[in-house]
Amino acid sequence: MKASKKSHMIECNIETKRGVFIPIAWHISPMEDEMNQTVGIVAVGRDLTERRKLETQLLQSQKxxxxxxxxxxxxxxxxxxxxxxxxxxxxxxxxxxxxxxxxxxxxxxxxxxxxxxxxxxxxxxxxRPSVKSAMSCINIISLIQETITLVAHQAGIQKIKIKTSFLTEATEVNGIPSLLQQVFMNLLLNAMNAMPDGGILDISLKIIEDGVAVRISDTGHGIPKKYIDKIFDPFFTTSKIGKGTGLGLSLCYSIINQHKGTIDVESIEGKGSIFTIKLRRT
Amino acid sequence: MKRLVLIVDDEPDICWSLDKILRDAGIDSQKALSGKEALTAMKENIFRLVFLDVKLTDIDGLKLAKLIQKIDSSICIVLISGYFYKEDFTVKKALHDGLISGFISKPFRNKDIIQTIKMAGIL
Known part of the structure; x- marks a missing residue:
């Protein structure tokens, strides 16, 4: 702090005489003299007990x-x-x-x-997603290409053009092939269902800092803003009876989470959706 | 047979089941797989009873019940649902408000359907 002269935020507990731990957020700033030399610090602590209580309550109500x-x-x-x-x-x-x-x-x-x-x-x-021991080193591009092969015929019937761009060759991630294939299959089928009158299904992969990012975009009907926060909830569906149980995306979320990755969605109603999956490389 | 009962459910096999029960009892029915189809049927025919599902793809069942009542205030609406249960607040309120005349929980006993149409005075 002496060198950088920047303020810092840290969170740590303090223990009361009764042995109770209180979570405190500390905001620490350097104190300088006329020569701009750091001669001390000012630390302001904020009791987070109430906030933590509210957060727990919120989590419980969300559950x-x-x-x-x-x-x-x-x-x-x-x-x-x-x-x-x-x-x-x-x-x-x-x-x-x-x-x-x-x-x-x-x-x-x-x-x-x-x-x-x-x-x-x-x-x-x-x-109860599959156990970790089933994880193996897999070529993610081959896996995606295999999955595309499985839906390519149906895409042709629906007048959907599949575009791919993989800016790298063999890329390996640590994962469970069957589960990751299920994720990509779900996302591809969802994208195709969103384009009953045809469109473009674009699948791309690029290397990011510590892993890979797979982007699946469609030019379908998109997801209304009011549903975006709910699409990964189990049993949330806008599909017709028998067409979807509302478990597909929640399963994708669970599987990607199990792989310590992330899944995000951007969507514009009437224009299409983009799902981005980030996975760690081996 | 007179077309007296309207079956509104977006699950075709539930319509199949209700239609079979009614046909066996000598009652003709018409099916509607959506709220839109139900409203069109209501404008084209006169029904004494509607078996109405709650979770339709295009409209909430209770909202549809209100629209059906607007078209025919004397119609008897019976909710058939797997989503609600008999003591559910929503069901109790709909019964209390006179929006629906009865509630049948899924899965139902075929004889409960017959009992309902008897109570509606159709059999």
Whole structure:
């Protein structure tokens, strides 16, 4: 401080006589004489106890709100296929049914059970992502290219032009290939769903300070401003029934978080969205 | 059969199930997969009862109930939902306000649907 003559902010606890720790934010500035020599410091401490309490309360209320969204989402997403299964089973139990109708009921029960099972599996993946030991060194560009291959045919049908720009060759990150592929697949499919009448899907990768940044942009309908903060919440969806459970992006978030990376979104309604994933290099 | 019941649900298989229950009871129904389709149906036909889902893709079910009541104030609206439960404040208020005549939780018993249409005086 003596050399730089700059003010500093630090946070540290102080212990009271009763042994209670109080969080304090210290703002420390140099005190100078007429010759601009630092002769002392002025330290102003601010008690953060109340602020920490409020932050904890806010976190708790956010958790409760998320739980509320999840409970509503689970109820809606699971009870619909349950209703179909239940109703079809009652038809089979109560009525004398012909073979075709029996098959129709059985098919609906089977589909309903699969739908519920997929939702539960996604929930489990969200709550308990795979273990760290499965991490390996992977070529992220190959992984993205493989994922693009899987959606390229559908993109062609939807008149979507796929552009790629990878400004580097082999780039390795530490990760779980199947999970990262799931993230890219989700993002590519979301982008394609946002462009039902065609458009441009642009995937690029560049090296950043300590890792890589993958950018997936589309020219689709975009995300309304009021939804931007909610899109990574479990069960938040604007898709039609059966088209999306609202778990895709929350899973992406959970997976990227597990890889100690970040996922961000920018969007302009009517113009398109850009998802940026940052991952650490090995 | 007279077209007496309107089924509003964006899940086609729920409509399939309700339609089958009603058909077996000798009641013709019409399905609407969105709020927009429901309002068009309301303007084109006269219904005695509406089975209405809460979570539609284009409009909130309770908002739609208000619009349906504006078109036909004598219509009987029964909410069918997996999102709410019977003692939910929103459901109680909608019943108290007379916006809906009944509430059925998903998954339902097929006989509860028959019971509801009996109570509405259709059977």
């Amino acid at each position: 409760l709100a998320a739980l509320g969204v999840m409970a509503g989402g689970i109820a809606h997403e699971i009870r619909n296929p349950l209703t179909i299964c239940s109703s079809a089973a009652q038809f089979l139990r109560d009525d004398i049914v012909d073979t075709d109708f029996r098959k129709e009921c059985a098919e609906k029960i089977y589909k309903g059970i699969n739908r519920i099972s997929t939702i539960i599996e996604n929930l489990l993946k969200f709550a």
